[in-house]
Amino acid sequence: DAMVIQNPRYQVTQFGKPVTLSCSQTLNHNVMYWYQQKSSQAPKLLFHYYDKDFNNEADTPDNFQSRRPNTSFCFLDIRSPGLGDAAMYLCATSSDGTGPSLNYGYTFGSGTRLTVV
């Protein structure tokens, strides 16, 4: 089945040690999003790629970066994780600009739960 896959499912990292979360998709969607979701809160958009165009949210800390080497893959890099960065990180895709779906085919991965120790 076409889907969005996030690896790893759980990630433990040390305070200040760079960490990379990955997301891949088989849907051929042109938009990929990264959301941060802290405990009992709504997901908050960090940034998104429309094809190769990177779009950062105004309040996303500089500590967070992203890379999209091709249509299928997108990475979230946290350069120096702090305790406040512990959260669930959700990758999502949508078919904006392509395809017939009226609901734009938003599809979420299973998330990566990041713990900072």
Place this chain on the structure above:
Amino acid sequence: AQKITQTQPGMFVQEKEAVTLDCTYDTSDQSYGLFWYKQPSSGEMIFLIYQGSYDEQNATEGRYSLNFQKARKSANLVISASQLGDSAMYFCAMREGLGRGSARQLTFGSGTQLTVLP
């Protein structure tokens, strides 16, 4: 101002009963889409139902229906015949603007934790 408001942090419902989860939204766009997602404790975000702003009929998907009242800017989720497996966090979300050729994020409400009692 909050774009999506969910006023019920927690709800309880008896198994096999129906339950309504409230959602109100705020937008100046004429074209928008409203979504409901279910998030179990495992964390994945599961799409339930979608309503476009121009859709004249309320959306239905199996046991889920969306009570769309455009003038009141509300998009309540109705779950009929609740099951124990429905216990989860439920998020209402909105995509403003329906034009293609641009990326539009989903903006989420704060969620409602639904517990189905046996």
